[in-house]
Amino acid sequence: MPSLWQGFYLDGRSATRHPVSIQLTTAALHIVKADGHTIRWPYSEIVQTHGAYEGEQIRLEYGAPLPQTVILQDSTFLAAIQQISGSSATPFHNPRQRPLRLRLTILAGMVLLGMMGGFYMWGIPGLAKLVAPHIPVSWEEQLGMSVLEQIAPSEKRCVDQTRLAALESIVARLSRAVPDSPYRIRLTVVNRPTVNAFALPGGQVVVFRGLLEATETPEQFASVLAHELQHIYKQHSTRSLIEQASTSLLIAAATGDFTGGVAYGIEGARVLGVLRYSRLHEGEADREGLRLLQAVGIDPAEMVAFYQIMQAQHPHDDAASSYLSTHPDTSDRIEKLTALAVAPPPHPVKLFSLEEWKELRSLCQHSVASSPHAAMDSSQ
Numbered sequence: 001m002p003s004l005w006q007g008f009y010l011d012g013r014s015a016t017r018h019p020v021s022i023q024l025t026t027a028a029l030h031i032v033k034a035d036g037h038t039i040r041w042p043y044s045e046i047v048q049t050h051g052a053y054e055g056e057q058i059r060l061e062y063g064a065p066l067p068q069t070v071i072l073q074d075s076t077f078l079a080a081i082q083q084i085s086g087s088s089a090t091p092f093h094n095p096r097q098r099p100l101r102l103r104l105t106i107l108a109g110m111v112l113l114g115m116m117g118g119f120y121m122w123g124i125p126g127l128a129k130l131v132a133p134h135i136p137v138s139w140e141e142q143l144g145m146s147v148l149e150q151i152a153p154s155e156k157r158c159v160d161q162t163r164l165a166a167l168e169s170i171v172a173r174l175s176r177a178v179p180d181s182p183y184r185i186r187l188t189v190v191n192r193p194t195v196n197a198f199a200l201p202g203g204q205v206v207v208f209r210g211l212l213e214a215t216e217t218p219e220q221f222a223s224v225l226a227h228e229l230q231h232i233y234k235q236h237s238t239r240s241l242i243e244q245a246s247t248s249l250l251i252a253a254a255t256g257d258f259t260g261g262v263a264y265g266i267e268g269a270r271v272l273g274v275l276r277y278s279r280l281h282e283g284e285a286d287r288e289g290l291r292l293l294q295a296v297g298i299d300p301a302e303m304v305a306f307y308q309i310m311q312a313q314h315p316h317d318d319a320a321s322s323y324l325s326t327h328p329d330t331s332d333r334i335e336k337l338t339a340l341a342v343a344p345p346p347h348p349v350k351l352f353s354l355e356e357w358k359e360l361r362s363l364c365q366h367s368v369a370s371s372p373h374a375a376m377d378s379s380q
Contacts, residue, residue: 005080007072009033012063022072024084029060031070039068043085043092051078052093137182140238141202147241148188148204158189158209158364166360167212170222170351171205174229177295183232187225191364195310197224199231201238209364214313215306218351218360219293223303226289234288236281286333290340297349300341307334 003024008017009031023030029046031039041062051058058077061067078095158164168187175185183203195210205228215221231237290300311330352360 005072005074005077007070007074009039010069010071012066012068017071020070022070022077024081026085029070029081041068041070043081046091048092054095135235135238137202140183140235143238143241144200144202144204147200148206152188152190152206156190156192158191160363160366163360163363163366164189166352166356167221167363170218171225171229173296173351174222174226174292177292178229178233181233185229185232189363197228199228199237201232201235201241203232205229205232212363213361214310215357215361216309217302217305217354218357219298219302219349220306220309222296222298222351223289223293223300223306226292226303227285228289229292230285230288231281234281234284236285240278240281282333283336286337287340290337294345297345297347298351299344299348300337301344304334304337304341307337 005022007020007022009020010017018033020034021032023032028043029041031041033039041060045062047061047067049059049061050056054075058072058074060070062070075095078093081092082094164187167189171185171187175181185203185205188204188206189212190206190208192208193210194208195214197205197207197211199205205225207224211224212221215224286303290303293300293303307330311334351357
């Protein structure tokens with residue numbers, strides 16, 4: 001190991017580098033300039049700002065506010081200063097600690113990733129759950145309307161008033177069983193063949209034509225509505241949008257500021273494209289939806305029947321899979337719902353006859369006949 005090291009000295013007043021020799025003693029670092037002048041730096045007053053990593057240039061600073069600087073490249077310097085100065089070397093990096101430093105860095109990175117994952121899994125949902133009850137209903141309604149305009153523009157909607165009013169009467173029957181709800185439920189049927197339905201914040205329920213036509217009875221349709229209504233009543237839709245959307249939407253929800261309504265509507269529509277409710281949300285919507293059917297006198301077995309139809313008739317049908325994919329573990333859910341359904345009510349409510357229901361399911365066909373835009377859409 002050398003007794004002298006070559007480097008460069010900067011006086012702190014200019015950027016000029018002066019070649020120097022560096023000598024180590026037990027108490028101080030001696031900097032010998034080309035003219036023989038020696039500068040003494042006590043170890044306790046030196047700060048190492050670079051050189052902690054292998055291959056990195058070593059940089060030492062001394063004094064303030066404009067520190068003098070020594071720069072050198074020889075990697076043996078740090079080991080030598082540890083050996084010669086002993087306990088005085090504490091301000092300097094010890095090369096022997098580099099493997100430990102690497103392991104600690106990796107560990108810190110893993111901990112950080114774990115914390116980020118934990119915040120994503122529990123922190124954001126917890127924050128959304130905390131914020132949601134304090135969100136004004138008017139704000140939820142505006143958000144729901146804004147999202148609705150993006151995913152179901154007026155030319156895509158099925159608007160035959162007579163048939164739509166009959167479907168809305170099912171919504172009204174279910175809503176009356178929850179008189180303390182602050183939400184006014186509104187139904188929109190979209191002229192698309194996809195078998196899907198979802199709830200928007202503030203009371204909007206959206207049903208695609210494909211799902212309406214897939215139901216064999218009006219009571220099965222009521223079971224879908226009961227499930228979606230629970231997502232609204234329990235604020236699952238609002239919380240899920242807040243969880244999966246941007247920070248700006250979370251801040252807007254917390255403050256009640258909806259000045260960027262269109263932007264939030266676009267963002268909400270984007271999020272809904274990949275929205276998946278948690279197992280807890282889905283389980284709660286199933287249980288409470290089934291109880292809602294029981295409360296209005298509809299046989300809860302109709303909910304089970306609808307899932308069974310979807311599972312049996314459309315196992316590989318892309319048009320239907322979107323509904324099942326947003327409501328996962330269908331077999332498990334059928335089993336749980338069957339256990340909850342127990343005996344049917346003594347006089348189960350029949351909403352419409354099968355002939356009437358066949359006519360009501362043709363809602364979008366009649367809307368097509370009255371709308372040139374819808375006629376073009378129905379072929380898609």
